[in-house]
Amino acid sequence: MxxxxxxxxxxxxxxxxxxxxTAAGETYAYPTDTSKGEAQRLWMVLPRRTYVAxxxxxxxxxxxxxxxxxxxxxxxxxxxxMVAPKARGRGLATAMCHHSQQMAVELGYKAMQFNLVAATNxxxxxxxxxxxxxxxxxxxxxxxxxxxGYVDALVMYKWLKVQIF
Amino acid sequence: MxxxxxxxxxxxxxxxxxxxxTAAGETYAYPTDTSKGEAQRLWMVLPRRTYVAxxxxxxxxxxxxxxxxxxxxxxxxxxxxMVAPKARGRGLATAMCHHSQQMAVELGYKAMQFNLVAATNxxxxxxxxxxxxxxxxxxxxxxxxxxxGYVDALVMYKWLKVQIF
Numbered sequence: 001m002x003x004x005x006x007x008x009x010x011x012x013x014x015x016x017x018x019x020x021x022t023a024a025g026e027t028y029a030y031p032t033d034t035s036k037g038e039a040q041r042l043w044m045v046l047p048r049r050t051y052v053a054x055x056x057x058x059x060x061x062x063x064x065x066x067x068x069x070x071x072x073x074x075x076x077x078x079x080x081x082m083v084a085p086k087a088r089g090r091g092l093a094t095a096m097c098h099h100s101q102q103m104a105v106e107l108g109y110k111a112m113q114f115n116l117v118a119a120t121n122x123x124x125x126x127x128x129x130x131x132x133x134x135x136x137x138x139x140x141x142x143x144x145x146x147x148x149g150y151v152d153a154l155v156m157y158k159w160l161k162v163q164i165f
Numbered sequence: 166m167x168x169x170x171x172x173x174x175x176x177x178x179x180x181x182x183x184x185x186x187t188a189a190g191e192t193y194a195y196p197t198d199t200s201k202g203e204a205q206r207l208w209m210v211l212p213r214r215t216y217v218a219x220x221x222x223x224x225x226x227x228x229x230x231x232x233x234x235x236x237x238x239x240x241x242x243x244x245x246x247m248v249a250p251k252a253r254g255r256g257l258a259t260a261m262c263h264h265s266q267q268m269a270v271e272l273g274y275k276a277m278q279f280n281l282v283a284a285t286n287x288x289x290x291x292x293x294x295x296x297x298x299x300x301x302x303x304x305x306x307x308x309x310x311x312x313x314g315y316v317d318a319l320v321m322y323k324w325l326k327v328q329i330f
Contacts, residue, residue: 022236025236025237028236028237029234029235029236029237029238029239030235030236031235031236031239032236032237034236069194069280069281070194070195070196071187071190071193071194071195071196071197071199072190072191072193072194072197072283072308072309072310072311073194073281073307073308073309073318074194074196074309075309075315076304076307110306110315111305111306111307113304113307115234115280116234116238118237136302136303136304136305136320137301137302137303137304137320138301138302139241139278139301139302139320139322140276140301140322140324141275141276141324142238142241142276142278142322143237143238144237144238144239144240145237146237150240150275153238155301155302155304155320157304157305157307159305159306
């Protein structure tokens with residue numbers, strides 16, 4: 001499994017992953033009916049960098065890194081990770097999160113923040129916690145889960161300066 | 166004092182307020198050297214609505230309202246408020262915050278979130294707390310204050326559904 005920076009043509013393989021995850025409406029703050037063009041803008045154009053995790057010539061996961069807030073907030077980055085449903089449980093999210101922390105430091109960021117982690121997404125919460133992210137906030141009913149309705153969202157945060165992982 | 170929706174030509178009066186506040190680098194996550202054109206985009210174009218508080222024909226304050234996150238997060242709005250330095254201590258921020266909560270409900274939002282309140286900005290923290298906002302998170306060293314260096318930032322949140330203020 002190799003992680004490399006994405007190129008534009010990778011989006012053809014990223015799109016089914018993006019679509020499956022956002023259509024579920026359980027984890028990401030993107031509209032469940034986000035169009036392909038808008039998805040490309042959100043995942044490939046707006047972020048500072050986009051990466052893919054591939055096995056052979058198949059893309060199994062992807063993540064982006066971007067500056068979370070500008071100016072006095074610009075030393076904190078934000079990342080989003082997606083793993084193809086068929087490739088779950090194989091450590092791709094862990095590998096991509098490690099990689100993203102390394103990239104974040106190289107890009108000059110001092111901290112990484114996840115702004116809106118659905119509290120129901122226990123797989124993610126457990127994983128980020130294991131990887132050193134602290135739950136620094138809890139937003140009451142800030143995430144409208146497709147089947148569970150309004151659920152709390154967590155703000156998770158890690159200072160990257162001294163040690164990456 | 167009257168609060169009304171901003172029109173494009175209002176930006177000539179908004180700009181000195183915006184510039185004074187962002188150049189100080191103490192409260193807003195905008196670059197301290199944000200250009201006039203970029204400021205107009207950030208304050209007047211990107212938000213869903215922008216309002217001004219005026220006395221006679223002079224603009225003394227302004228705020229925006231926008232959707233904080235898309236899709237499953239889109240019932241939560243975000244606002245930013247600016248008061249002209251010469252008009253401080255006269256209740257304009259309070260009046261604008263009350264107004265914004267009313268507008269938020271009218272626009273269909275269920276909650277309001279402030280993403281990055283510098284913990285050193287005690288005037289704001291006290292005021293938002295008084296107006297019913299809860300400090301739901303604390304981001305360690307997430308704000309680089311122009312003179313104090315890295316300071317914590319607070320996430321403040323208010324569910325608007327039942328009662329506005």
